[in-house]
Amino acid sequence: MSEPMKWIINSMPKSGDKNLSTMAVEQVKKAKTFHQSFPQYQETPLTKLNKMAEYLGLEELFVKDESYRFGLNAFKVLGGSYSIAKYIAKKTNKDISELPYEVLISDKIRNEFGTATFFTATDGNHGRGVAWAANKLHQKAVVHMPKGTTRARLENIKKLGAAVDILDLNYDDCVRQAAEEAANTPNGVIVQDTAWSGYEEIPAWIMQGYGTMAMEAAEQLVKQEIQRPTHVFVQAGVGSLAGAVVGFYANLYRENPPVFVVVEASAAACLYKGAVAGDGNPRTIDGEMKTIMAGLACGEPNTISWDILRNHVKVFISAPDWVAVRGMRMLGAPIKGDPSITSGESGAAPFGALATIMIDSNYSDLREVLGLNRNSKVLVFSTEGDTDPQRYKNIVWRGLNE
Secondary structure, three states: OOOOOEEEEOOOOOOOOOHHHEEEHHHHHHHHHHHOOOOOOOOOOOEEEEHHHHHHOOEEEEEEHHHHHHHHEEOOOOHHHHHHHHHHHOOOOOOOOOOOOOHHOHHHHHHHHHHOOEEEOOOHHHHOOOOOOOOHHHOOEEEEOOOOOHHHHHHHHOOOEEHHHHEOOOOHHHHHHHHHHHOOOOOOEEOOOOOOOOOOOOHHHHHHHHHHHHHHHHHHHHHOOOOOOOOEEEEEOOOHHHHHHHHHHHHHOOOOEEEEEEEEHHHOOHHHHHHOOOOOOOOOOOOOOOOOOOOHHOOOOOOHHHHHHHHOOOOEEEHHHHHHHHHHHHOOOOOOOOOOOOOOOOOHHHHHHHHHHHHHHHHHHHHHOOOOOOOOOEEEEEOOOOOOOOHHHHHHHOOOOO
């Protein structure tokens, strides 16, 4: 634990919040209705950890467990599937409400739309989601993976019929290559959950797809007689998921929003870097981003998400690998009476940060800033299970830190 967990209070000037409407409740309802049309759809668990809440000094603690999503062990398929469906809807002049799963896979739509090749860059989870969706919808997928990706992640994508490789490039350069190949391929489409100038429509659809997870969690909380969480902890790579979660809840709880905390891997903490700069402009991180949190190793922010996050996040956290390791172990070996949660390296980062804030006296100031106490009802997102099974075993079973 030589490298400390760093944090910054968001003091950036507000923008006009033009992108908040991307995550409007009615837009997310459309995405959730679409996902519910899949025969594989099942609401993922919202796990209540009573004993852990007591240990950490909180009133209540809930973890949204995405290891059960569509049998793919991660949430990313929500964005990939919805964006591909929205693209097909646009090209066939239909509303997404007209294209539930059974219609999308029909011969009629296949003849009307034809076949596209969907390109993407990924550490694993997003590419697996795009490959799964393309396979189910009878489309093609090409997936590029950055340097350092494990073979297990590649094989998971290959099994779904996609063309996949590992390039000697970092994530952001893989994105550029995928975009270039898509532009030079007949009926080629780049499906990426990061946005840049001139490429914002598909990333917005992906974010809306992610909103299904946030909407489920809100509905599950109500069933447990929690009208709203007081705090939400969510992780960020490019920030698409964080922007989706924060944006949806900022709309849903408009009169009394929760305190939002965004957690990044310190090796790729571009949002934190932007918050430190404080002028409201995004910042990037270049070069190799060495971290066990492969899903968060992204150095260039999604421009749509950045706009949402700068307006609504209370604190940005830059978390070293040991924070994720702590989260993985505490969720996997909980206090007696609580259920176990299998949370991967990127999935466990928010819980690891929360636990550190609550049990480490070095972060008592941050605890005060966030108002975390015995009255807090905290929602944490665990976005993946053991997507790299061997690494998970090394960390949780063997006591290694990578």
